[in-house]
Structures are given as C-alpha cells and as structure tokens.
Amino acid sequence: xxxxxxxxxxxxxxxxxxxxxxxxxxxxxxxxxxxxxxxxxxxxxxxxxxxxxxxxxxxxxxxxxxxxxxxxxxxxxxxxxxxxxxxxxxxxxxxxxxxxxxxxxxxxxxxxxxxxxxxxxxxxxxxxxxxxxxxxxxxxxxxxxxxxxxxxxxxxxxxxxxxxxxxxxxxxxxxxxxxxxxxxxxxxxxxxxxxxxxxxxxxxxxxxxxxxxxxxxxxxxxxxxxxxxxxxxxxxxxxxxxxxxxxxxxxxxxxxxxxxxxxxxxxxxxxxxxxxxxxxxxxxxxxxxxxxxxxxxxxxxxxxxxxxxxxxxxxxxxxxxxxxxxxxxxxxxxxxxxxxxxxxxxxxxxxxxxxxxxxxxxxxxxxxxxxxxxxxxxxxxxxxxxxxxxxxxxxxxxxxxxxxxxxxxxxxxxxxxxxxxxxxxxxxxxxxxxxxxxxxxxxxxxxxxxxxxxxxxxxxxxxxxxxxxxxxxxxxxxxxxxxxxxxxxxxxxxxxxxxxxxxxxxxxxxxxxxxxxxxxxxxxxxxxxxxxxxxxxxxxxxxxxxxxxxxxxxxxxxxxxxxxxxxxxxxxxxxxxxxxxxxxxxxxxxxxxxxxxxxxxxxxxxxxxxxxxxxxxxxxxxxxxxxxxxxxxxxxxxxxxxxxxxxxxx
Numbered sequence: 001x002x003x004x005x006x007x008x009x010x011x012x013x014x015x016x017x018x019x020x021x022x023x024x025x026x027x028x029x030x031x032x033x034x035x036x037x038x039x040x041x042x043x044x045x046x047x048x049x050x051x052x053x054x055x056x057x058x059x060x061x062x063x064x065x066x067x068x069x070x071x072x073x074x075x076x077x078x079x080x081x082x083x084x085x086x087x088x089x090x091x092x093x094x095x096x097x098x099x100x101x102x103x104x105x106x107x108x109x110x111x112x113x114x115x116x117x118x119x120x121x122x123x124x125x126x127x128x129x130x131x132x133x134x135x136x137x138x139x140x141x142x143x144x145x146x147x148x149x150x151x152x153x154x155x156x157x158x159x160x161x162x163x164x165x166x167x168x169x170x171x172x173x174x175x176x177x178x179x180x181x182x183x184x185x186x187x188x189x190x191x192x193x194x195x196x197x198x199x200x201x202x203x204x205x206x207x208x209x210x211x212x213x214x215x216x217x218x219x220x221x222x223x224x225x226x227x228x229x230x231x232x233x234x235x236x237x238x239x240x241x242x243x244x245x246x247x248x249x250x251x252x253x254x255x256x257x258x259x260x261x262x263x264x265x266x267x268x269x270x271x272x273x274x275x276x277x278x279x280x281x282x283x284x285x286x287x288x289x290x291x292x293x294x295x296x297x298x299x300x301x302x303x304x305x306x307x308x309x310x311x312x313x314x315x316x317x318x319x320x321x322x323x324x325x326x327x328x329x330x331x332x333x334x335x336x337x338x339x340x341x342x343x344x345x346x347x348x349x350x351x352x353x354x355x356x357x358x359x360x361x362x363x364x365x366x367x368x369x370x371x372x373x374x375x376x377x378x379x380x381x382x383x384x385x386x387x388x389x390x391x392x393x394x395x396x397x398x399x400x401x402x403x404x405x406x407x408x409x410x411x412x413x414x415x416x417x418x419x420x421x422x423x424x425x426x427x428x429x430x431x432x433x434x435x436x437x438x439x440x441x442x443x444x445x446x447x448x449x450x451x452x453x454x455x456x457x458x459x460x461x462x463x464x465x466x467x468x469x470x471x472x473x474x475x476x477x478x479x480x481x482x483x484x485x486x487x488x489x490x491x492x493x494x495x496x497x498x499x500x501x502x503x504x505x506x507x508x509x510x511x512x513x514x515x516x517x518x519x520x521x522x523x524x525x526x527x528x529x530x531x532x533x534x535x536x537x538x539x540x541x542x543x544x545x546x547x548x549x550x551x552x553x554x555x556x557x558x559x560x561x562x563x564x565x566x567x568x569x570x571x572x573x574x575x576x577x578x579x580x581x582x583x584x585x586x587x588x589x590x591x592x593x594x595x596x597x598x599x600x601x602x603x604x605x606x607x608x609x610x611x612x613x614x615x616x617x618x619x620x621x622x623x624x625x626x627x628x629x630x631x632x633x634x635x636x637x638x639x640x641x642x643x644x645x646x647x648x649x650x
Contacts, residue, residue, distance in 0.1 A: 037070065039069055039102050039103065040067070041066065041069060041105075041106060042098075042100065044058065044105075044106050044108065046107070048108075048109045048110040049111055057108070062075075063106070080094060087145040087148075089113060092111075094109075112181065113143050113145055114143075114177075115141050115182050115183070116138060116140055116144055116184075117184055118140065119136075119184065120186055121188075123191070124191075149172050152185070161237075162236050163234065164194040164234030164235075165195070166268055167191075167268070167270060167273075172186070173186040195234075196224040196274065196275065197275050197276075198274035200221070200276075201277065202214055202280075203279070204262065204283065206283055208286065213250060217243060218246070235266065240264075253318045254286065255287045255288060255317040257317065258283075259283050260282050265278045287316075287360070289311055289313055289316075291363075293363070294364075294365045295367065296367035297365075305365070308334065309325050311325065317361055332409070339369065340404070340405035341404050343403050344369055345372075346370030346373065347369055348367070349368075350365075351364070370434070371434075373439045375402075375403055375439060375441060377440045378392075378395055378440075378442075379440075379442050381445070385447040385450070386491075386493075387493060391418070391445070394418065396408075396410050415443070423608070426445060427443070427445075451474070452473070456502075463505055467502035468500070470500075471498045472489050472491070475496060479492065494518065496518075498512070500513075510536075512534075515529065516528070525556075526555065526557070527554070528553070529552070532549070532550050533548075534548050542579065543580045544579045545581045545583065546577040547575070547576055549574040550572070553568055567601070570599050570601075571596075573595070573596050574594070575595075576595070588642035594648050597624055602622075603618070604618065
C-alpha cells in the first residue's frame, strides 16, 4: 500500500543544468554511490501498515522537497534513527524509487507495532492482581514494544521480590488480534514460595564490634526467628543498601574510620525456601583520641571546655560523639550551646587534626568567639489561624534581649504546645549582622486546623449509646458580636470552648460546656476557666438522680523550679438531687446534697510534641479539700437525720 504525500517536484531547465554540473549519480541502478555525492529530493512517498499522519512523520524525520542531501550521508541515517527511537515501528526503511539525474525520489516504508487493547494476569489472586495493576501503569492504546515488555516483566519481578518471592517467574505472552492491530498481553506469573532470610554472616571482623550489634544495624534486614517475630525477614535491596551504611556508621563510632564493605552476596536455598546473606567487612585500624588543645578561647578557660567536651585521651575516636559535644547535643550540653546561650551568636569552632601518631589523633580546637549579639527584629511567617499577639506572646527571644539559643528552642516548643501549627515544619531563620552585633530572627510556622469533633455510637444491653463532642481551640471573644466572624464560630484569640453530650436514652444523660482562656487579660500566662455540667441517671420510672455542677479555675505559670511548672486552683460546687433513688452513695433516697470543694494541681509538662512525643516528661500532683462544716455550724451531726446530715457533704 502506497501513500503519495507530495507530487514530484517540477524543476526548471536551469535547475537541471546546475544539478548536472555539480552532482551526479554513479551506478544508480545498483544503488551504489560514490562518497559524498549530493542530490536533491524530488519527492517523498510513504508505504506500509501504519495509522500515523504522514505530515507529522515528515516533520519528524526532517526531510523535505528540494532539500540537498548526501548519499551516503547523515540525513537518511538520522531519519532512520529518529523513526526507530519512537519505539512505535517494527520495520523502518527508506529507499530510492526513482532518480532523474541529480534528483532523487524516496519512499519511506513503515510497519507499526501493535497497540495494547487489554492485559490480564495468570497465577494470581484477585487482590494481588488489583495491587499489581497500580504498579504496572499499563494503559489501553500504549505501543507494545520490546522495551514495554521488558520493563513490565522487571516491574513484576521486583514487586514480588520485595515481598520475599525470590523464585518468582514471569512470562509475558502477546495474544494477537487478526482483525485489528490491538493485541492483548497475558502476564503469566509463578510466585513459588516466599524466601525468608535464614542467616546473616559476617567475615573480616575482629570481634571488637559484636555480631549482635552489627545485626541490629540491619534495621530493615532481619533473620527469621523468635527474636524478630514482629519484623519482616524478606530482603529488599534498596533497604539493605541503607543498612550496610548503618554498619559503616557503627564502625566509625568504634574508631574504625577506614572501615568499608568489601563485598556482599546472597545464596538462595530453593529446596528450603531460605536465603543466606554474606557480608565481607574490611575494618582497618582502630583510632583513639589523643591530646586535645584549645586555641582562641577567652570567655571560658580550657579546663571548663574540657569538662563539657568530656572526651579524654585514649577514648575510642568517635566523630559522631565529637560533633555532638561540639555542636548539637540533644540535651544542649555542648560547646556551641555554652557560647550561644551567653549571646555569642558569631561563635565558631573548628576541630583540626594536627597529628596522628600510633593510631592516636591529636586535635586542636580553634575557636573564634566573636562578639555578643542583641536581638533586633523578630517576625513570624506562615501564621494564618491566630492573631499575631497570640503567637508573639509565646516568643522568648524578644527584641533588645541578649541572643540565646535556648530561647529559640523554647519558643519553638511553645509554638508547638499551642496546637495551632504543624510541629514537623516549625523553623527558624536567624539573620546575623556582624557589623552591628545584632540579629534578626524569623520564625516560620505552618498553620493547621486545631478544632476537634468527636462522634461515638454503639449498641449494648438492649440500648443505643451515643456521644457528641466538639472543641474549638482557637475561639475569639473579641469577635463575638461580629456576625461575619461566625464561620462557624469566631476564632483567632487562642481561647478554648468545649461542648459535650452523651446519652443512652432515658437511663443516662450527660451535658457539659467549658471555657478556658490561657492568658487572662492578655499580659501574663495566667489562665482562667469555667465549666458547667449536668448528669441525669434513671433506672426505673420515678427513680432519678440529677447532678449539677459548676467549676471556676485560676492557673499560673511558675518560674521555679523552672517555667515548665504550673499551678491550678479551682473551686467546684456540685448539687445532687435524689428522687426515690436506690444507691450506696448516700444514706437517703429522697432529697438533695451539696458538695463545695477546693482543689489545687501542681504539674510540670515539657513534652515537645503531645501527639507524637519524642522528648520531655509530664507529671502532676493534686489535692482536693472540702470545708469542715461541723466546726462552724454548731450542729449535732450524730442526732441529725440522713437528709439533714448530708445536705453539705465532706
């Protein structure tokens, strides 16, 4: 089948003369040309079995009527390469169909590869098929090329190898459709049995680093057995490579700075479906800390710095430990923290290895203390949920104060404790100015929704049990009378309102509402809270107990022993009303009782992230007291009836 795209080009007599003078073919009948003979394309036709647009193909191969080309030359070769690179053809040819002196007429022959109509699996369960379809990303209409089949097969094999099927086999069969060029791929998979890691063997080790510690470094590569019953025992190559780096890091902690993995290999016991891993390690020499001297320190003497560094001559050389003691100790007990908590923002320290003798590494700590820095401007970016004063009042690094790294860290803790920001994206960007001795501090936060909604429901003992709770953690009282702010409630002031209701019908009902302002008055972190609640219990018709309560609380953030401590004082009043109610709580069944009490709670909370705690602690002590009524009402409680006796409960 031929498709003539462009008619033969009509050339003037002058053109023929020019062509004849400058170019000629030799042995044209056998398509044998001398090197670098030049011709002009007089026409291009297309033939073969394909469904692509001829003009698009012509633009792709960069050939056109009247174009001068060399034969043999790069133009035809490049056109062929371009067509093959498309990976949509099974056969591509370009040949001469006619020649008139220096004018050549070409034909492009194309056979298009089949396209994908559908694909199906053999040897898998339905759930496995659905999961694998997402991995393969095969789409109807894709060209079925050799690369597509190879890549699909590799994806299938890797997918099952990551799940422990190292004996998996995959065969892809192309089922042809005689009527159309749309074919079906049949992906035949034989998973065979899962292969788990039986043993992990090490060679080249001296014994200074215990094998059990080496195996613990392989966090994602575990042997099967009772000790790892909760861990996967499959080999995932990517994770295994990460684990090998953990081994090197462990050796560095033991002073083996030159340690490396020489080789690693696996052996599969197909009969028992077990896998053996072999890791060959070259440890090298073990190094130790030598003499440590200090240079450039004026604020603190060398003895003070040595106490904080806490590294002695003869200790195993551990670069990680050295970095922690110099720059980034988790508890803030490092050299940099010592200086930066005293205002030395421009402080720098550079440990230099001055000599290595007999595996002892001598270090010189070169210090540049710089001058103390004063906080200039403090800004917060990314806050879209709360008013500026709510977040600014938690900042410890205030303008005009001496720079302290501990203040920066504590400020981030307080931002997180507010609950309005994503703890994983809290950031700080100090911009120091050595010329003026000042620093601008920019905190970055990412606002998140902090309100909470709780819905519970269940069925038990022949009744429906349900509960509803909503907490608005960022309520605003200043916008209360602004109608446009009710979306659904005014927000931005960081105050908290909680509404809750629970019931199982007529037997039990509970309703409560509470309000809390963590900064009453807005100037100091003194909290105020008020709560109201009511509980109704009924077991039989006419038998009921109502409990109504109100509580007022005042809290204060303390400065001693440290400012993680708080104290909360509260006064609570409860009224119990009984109506033919059978209970062991009171000695009477009808009447009422009142309970007035005072409670105080002394607590400390230094948890950084309440949802996913990684550091800090929390504890509290509480005391509750009721007034000694009998000391000041002059009543003879021994001779009072039960109703009178329990009107005021102790």
